[in-house]
Structures are given as C-alpha cells and as structure tokens.
Amino acid sequence: MKINPGQLGQALEKSLAPVYLVSGDEPLLVQEACDRIRTKAREEGFNDRQVYHADQHLNWGALRDELGAMSLFAERRRIEIHLPNGKLGDGRDVIEHALSQPADDILLLLISTRLDAAETRRKWYKQLQKAGIHVTVWPVDPDKFAGWLQQRARSRGLTLTQRALNLLSERLEGNLLAASQELDRLSLLASEKTINEDVVEAAVQYSARFNIFEVITDLLAGRAAHARKVITTLQQEGESPLGLLAVLVRDLNMTLELQQAMKQREAPAAFLKKNGVFQPQRARAIEQAARRLALPVLHQALTLCSEADRAAKGYGDLSPWHHLSDLAVALRQS
Structure with missing residues (x-):
C-alpha cells in the first residue's frame, strides 16, 4: 500500500505493518515519518534496533542471516536499511526472501531517497506493496513553502508576521531541514509569540559568504x-x-x-x-x-x-x- 506522510498517523493507529519503505528527497520529512514508525514500533515491543547502509561496504549475506535468525531472547527487532541511491542492487534477492514470509519478531524499515523508477517495477517492490506500506515523501512546492513555514511555526506556538515570513522564506530557499532548525532557535530566543522581521534579522543565522x-x-x-x-x-x-x-x-x-x-x-x-x-x-x-x-x-x-x-x-x-x-x-x- 502506498500512502503519504499525512496518512501515516492513521495507518499506524490501525496496526503496525511488518515492513515500511519511506522514500523521498526531503530529509526532514523522511526523518519525521521514520520517527513516527519507530515510536509505534517501540510501543509494540520492537526495542532492539540494527542499522545498515546499502553501499559497497554492506555484506548482504550477513544481513540475510540476520533477517532469518530467530531471536534467542524473544527480543523483537527493528532492522533499518538505508538506500542512499534509491536502489537495492545486490540486495534484491535478500529483501525478496525476507518479504516472502515476513518474520513476526522483525520490523523492516527501508529508508531511501526518491526511489529509482526501475525499482518500482521489480519483484521486491511489488512484494512490499502487498506485505507493507510505502510512505512517499514529495518536496514542498516552492509556492507553498511560505504556508508550510507558517504552519510549522504555529505548531511551535509562534506566529510569523508577513514580513518575517517573507524574510525567512527568502533566506531558507525551501530548505526544510534548515527551516525547522531556525524555527526551533526562534522558539527559544523570542520573548514574544509573534515574530516580526526584526527578530528574524537578529536571530536567524545568515552568512552571505559561507552558506x-x-x-x-x-x-x-x-x-x-x-x-x-x-x-x-x-x-x-x-x-x-x-x-x-x-x-x-x-x-x-x-x-x-x-x-x-x-x-x-x-x-x-x-x-x-x-x-x-x-x-x-x-x-x-x-x-x-x-x-x-x-x-x-x-x-x-x-x-x-x-x-x-x-x-x-x-x-x-x-x-x-x-x-x-x-x-x-x-x-x-x-
């Protein structure tokens, strides 16, 4: 099943799937979706976490053994695999085998940049669609960035004046990760809940030389x-x-x-x-x-x-x- 981040909360309330794929080019939104999955998994007893990166250093044979191993102490495990290029490559057979019969004591979380189009036509991806959930993260459209920024500020109890919003939008240039960090700083530094351009000018880091x-x-x-x-x-x-x-x-x-x-x-x-x-x-x-x-x-x-x-x-x-x-x-x- 394919969903967007806004649908993830409702999906997690219903049940925890055995496998999730979170993909996209916005690291902040990908991270937040993964954190929601991790939180739900911990609530369900998946406390042991193992992290792998699908690059030239990964031993897929060892990972296959780990996915097939029974836990000696009945410990439920979260196995996370990062796909930096949006491709499984040599690991397709390993993941296909794991998805053919998902283990009860393992939650598999695949974290990827925007998924390579060819991967969506492969067997493992079709298996994942049946067995689990694909959370697709899309960039915030440039013309919607200001609205996203204001909504994000309100979630922290802040309100941005129009001039402050314009100034932040110009300086952050659509970088959601930087935007989140700057709003965190503003929520700590600002004495008032309404943020104007003077507060932004004084508080937000901005280096014309080294950004x-x-x-x-x-x-x-x-x-x-x-x-x-x-x-x-x-x-x-x-x-x-x-x-x-x-x-x-x-x-x-x-x-x-x-x-x-x-x-x-x-x-x-x-x-x-x-x-x-x-x-x-x-x-x-x-x-x-x-x-x-x-x-x-x-x-x-x-x-x-x-x-x-x-x-x-x-x-x-x-x-x-x-x-x-x-x-x-x-x-x-x-």
Whole structure:
C-alpha cells in the first residue's frame, strides 16, 4: 500500500505493518515519518534496533542471516536499511526472501531517497506493496513553502508576521531541514509569540559568504579551491554536514536526471521548471553540471556523499568533511 506522510498517523493507529519503505528527497520529512514508525514500533515491543547502509561496504549475506535468525531472547527487532541511491542492487534477492514470509519478531524499515523508477517495477517492490506500506515523501512546492513555514511555526506556538515570513522564506530557499532548525532557535530566543522581521534579522543565522547553497553551487561548478575553503569554514563553525548533504544529493540526482532528459532532446529550462527548480542560480548550476560532468563522475560524487553520510552517523574513521573535501576535488573543473 502506498500512502503519504499525512496518512501515516492513521495507518499506524490501525496496526503496525511488518515492513515500511519511506522514500523521498526531503530529509526532514523522511526523518519525521521514520520517527513516527519507530515510536509505534517501540510501543509494540520492537526495542532492539540494527542499522545498515546499502553501499559497497554492506555484506548482504550477513544481513540475510540476520533477517532469518530467530531471536534467542524473544527480543523483537527493528532492522533499518538505508538506500542512499534509491536502489537495492545486490540486495534484491535478500529483501525478496525476507518479504516472502515476513518474520513476526522483525520490523523492516527501508529508508531511501526518491526511489529509482526501475525499482518500482521489480519483484521486491511489488512484494512490499502487498506485505507493507510505502510512505512517499514529495518536496514542498516552492509556492507553498511560505504556508508550510507558517504552519510549522504555529505548531511551535509562534506566529510569523508577513514580513518575517517573507524574510525567512527568502533566506531558507525551501530548505526544510534548515527551516525547522531556525524555527526551533526562534522558539527559544523570542520573548514574544509573534515574530516580526526584526527578530528574524537578529536571530536567524545568515552568512552571505559561507552558506550551504554557495558551497553546493561551487561544487557543481567545479570551483574546488573555494568549495574546500567553505567546507573548512563550515566545519570550524560546528555546522552539521547533514543539511548540506541532503541538498547536495538532491541536486546531484537532479543533474543526472537532466542529463537523461537532454539526451531525449528535452529543453533544460523546461525540465528544471517542471521539476520545481525555479531559483535562477540553482538552475544554472545544475544545467552547467549536467553539461560538464561525465556519468562516472556523478556516480562517484554520490558515493562520496554516502561515505560522508555514514561518517556523520559514526561509521568509519574519517570525518564527513574529509569526504566532502574529496568530493570537491572529484567535481573540479578539468
């Protein structure tokens, strides 16, 4: 069964499915949907949590054994598998086997970027539709971002004046993760429940020199030296790399899709507008990257993003910023 995040609460109230797939390119909404599933699973006794990343390091054979193993202590388990590229790849047989007879003591949670279209035609996905639930997360349309932001503020007991709303919308540029973080800060710092533009101007972090949108533009344009400088600054300022990674993966995937569209003789401007890329600087950077970068380079970049994501979550010996610095070199102009 396929549902949207707004239907998830009602679905969880009815019963807990043995398997969930949460997919989309908005990390905040994906995370929140997963957290609701995790909360319900804990209430049902699925307290043991194991997390896997479907990249080149994953041992699918070991995961198959884990999915087929009986719990010695009757402990119900949550097994989470992250799909950074929206593909199962070598793990399709493993997941097909697990979905053929879902175990009573395992809740399987697959977490993916926007699911690769080819995957939706495969056996495992059809099995999942029958056995479980697919929560599809779509980006907030640019023309609806301000409304989403106001609604989000009200959920925290805040009201944004129109000027404050316009200022936040301009600065956040549709980044839901950054928006949520800034609203959290405003709820702590503001003495009044009504937030005007002066409060936003004073409280919201805004760096014209070193923001994530600038570094992503630099990366797509191949300006390695400046990108690495910005990355170092963000690291020194204690920024989380996850927000940057989320937007970067989104734009790298959009670059790949644009390359395919251009091969079909679709006009870049029309394709980007159709897919919600309205900001001129972002559209220009994606189009230039699509024309400049070879397919293997883009795949290497997504692999480095996956490595950085794993590092940010405590896997490996290197920092996520190290992998992002390597990515800047991989995408540099020849």
